[in-house]
């Protein structure tokens with residue numbers, strides 16, 4: 001069953017109007033009828049009273065004279081009035097009615113109640129009224145009663161009801177027709193609004209508007225609807241703009257993400273410093289190459305390149321120089337392969353790799369290695385300085401030296417260590433012994449760490465003499481490793497590895513402290529001042545807390561700092577001269593001596609030499625070795641001595657092995673000598689003995705002023 005609230009507005013309006021009109025008409029008709037009936041009843045009452053009075057008056061004399069016939073006749077006059085059903089006159093003198101009139105064809109009805117003056121009685125069918133009848137003398141002589149038929153009233157009611165019903169019907173009909181015709185005025189704009197709503201929601205066209213031809217509530221509604229559409233349209237436009245903006249942003253972000261992704265992928269597979277493929281990409285390329293080589297029966301070569309002394313350059317010149325050098329090396333390596341399918345990669349640090357595809361014979365890989373060595377031979381320039389770096393290259397061949405990336409790289413690495421062990425700046429093909437060499441290096445590193453832990457290092461001392469007085473003036477401290485496995489290991493065999501691994505820092509510190517402690521013992525044995533000179537490696541020299549640790553050590557030992565001489569090689573101090581000057585000044589400030597070791601082997605700038613706060617130049621033994629035979633060496637040695645003296649520097653000649661060398665150096669005014677001629681590096685105990693029993697050099701070398709030295713001299 002359809003509920004009222006579910007009906008359309010049209011039907012609701014029609015029903016409401018019908019209901020209202022019906023209710024109104026019914027109420028008004030009912031009110032009207034009630035009013036009419038009450039009026040009619042009052043009229044009937046009044047009419048009956050009038051008729052009763054008139055009849056009573058016309059029959060009064062008949063009653064007075066007791067003339068029943070006349071009285072009856074008087075009553076009969078009521079015949080003309082069809083509403084009077086019965087009329088009776090009662091005389092005081094008798095109980096029976098004095099005269100009676102009953103309408104024809106009507107059964108005589110019974111009276112409705114006792115006869116009481118001016119009293120109305122009502123029954124469904126009749127209305128009774130009675131009044132007293134007076135004699136001419138105004139004496140009560142009897143009563144008259146009239147009975148009125150109320151049918152007339154009912155007829156009227158029926159007529160009214162019929163009319164009212166008819167009016168209601170007609171009215172409802174008219175109301176229905178009118179409401180049907182007029183409800184369109186209300187529903188049409190609403191329906192068109194509904195229609196518009198559907199269009200808007202289907203077409204999503206918020207520019208549509210409802211036409212307004214009403215100024216009533218519907219007009220307000222339409223207006224409100226249009227305003228709402230306008231707001232929605234504006235929102236929609238804003239949303240559209242926002243959406244477009246968002247789409248643009250998303251498109252931009254997506255493009256950025258793609259770029260970033262490409263960049264990240266690139267970064268994941270490339271070395272940031274050199275832009276060369278990194279280890280991950282190199283491994284991939286080798287894997288692909290192996291796959292291809294398998295299918296096409298080809299040879300591959302993997303070259304493992306390590307730069308000799310790179311760490312040293314990095315430490316002395318700083319990371320900027322190191323980075324620049326690596327970039328330049330990368331560029332030069334790229335020129336060494338002319339096949340586009342070959343790969344040059346940087347694994348990290350100073351390690352580079354090369355993948356050569358479709359190698360016809362292993363020797364071709366050797367040719368590429370030679371190109372690399374040649375390409376790196378030319379100096380690298382950094383801030384107007386020329387830097388030299390050499391490579392050690394190991395080569396492994398697929399499939400001979402390994403069938404997977406790991407083996408090929410490991411074996412090329414082993415070949416590289418072989419190249420390093422065999423003098424650097426060369427290349428070696430992998431052989432089974434290369435693995436042993438690589439393992440040996442690892443083993444050596446392990447043992448070196450143990451040596452530090454178990455204090456297997458010793459400091460040996462090589463005496464230094466004043467060439468004029470023949471007096472011993474000090475000693476150079478030289479480290480030795482007394483290994484339980486390798487016996488006494490000379491520094492040349494472990495210092496390079498210690499430098500590569502950074503172990504040189506703790507080893508160097510230990511040597512420095514031990515040498516200083518030893519120097520303090522010498523003072524109690526030997527009456528003259530003795531210096532101890534200690535070699536400082538590049539990595540020690542660039543340590544941030546170098547100054548602090550030396551200062552602390554001197555303070556701890558309460559040592560006279562002027563007894564300590566630090567030996568720095570020419571190639572250590574020159575490349576980064578400005579920074580070096582500052583560090584040297586600070587060291588000088590602490591009170592120690594500074595000497596330049598291996599002088600003549602590096603690339604000294606004389607202007608810097610002048611500015612360095614140094615005390616001594618040590619002529620490298622390579623120049624001393626061939627004097628006085630080699631004229632060039634003689635010229636160099638004499639020039640160095642002259643220059644040093646001009647710069648107010650002392651000169652030490654090292655590696656003096658012959659009396660001729662000694663004579664030459666003495667003739668050219670060299671200040672100090674050191675070499676096997678006077679004494680090889682020796683353990684501390686032996687050096688103590690030497691200090692206690694100095695050699696008689698006057699006998700040995702013909703110098704009257706030399707040994708033996710006495711406390712007095």
Ligand SMILES: Nc1nc2c(ncn2[C@@H]2O[C@H](COP(=O)(O)O[C@H]3[C@@H](O)[C@H](n4cnc5c(=O)[nH]c(N)nc54)O[C@@H]3COP(=O)(O)O)[C@@H](O)[C@H]2O)c(=O)[nH]1
Nearest residue numbers: 478479490491492511535536537597655656657675676681
């Ligand atoms: N950073 C550190 N370096 C050190 C330390 N101890 C040594 N070294 C360096 O190791 C290099 C080799 O030293 P060593 O094997 O001790 O050789 C020294 C001398 O034995 C040798 N020498 C001395 N006189 C002669 C000689 O007449 N003939 C000859 N053939 N060799 C001789 O020369 C080496 C000393 O050289 P130098 O240091 O340049 O004075 C060596 O380079 C040491 O620097 C250390 O504790 N720390």
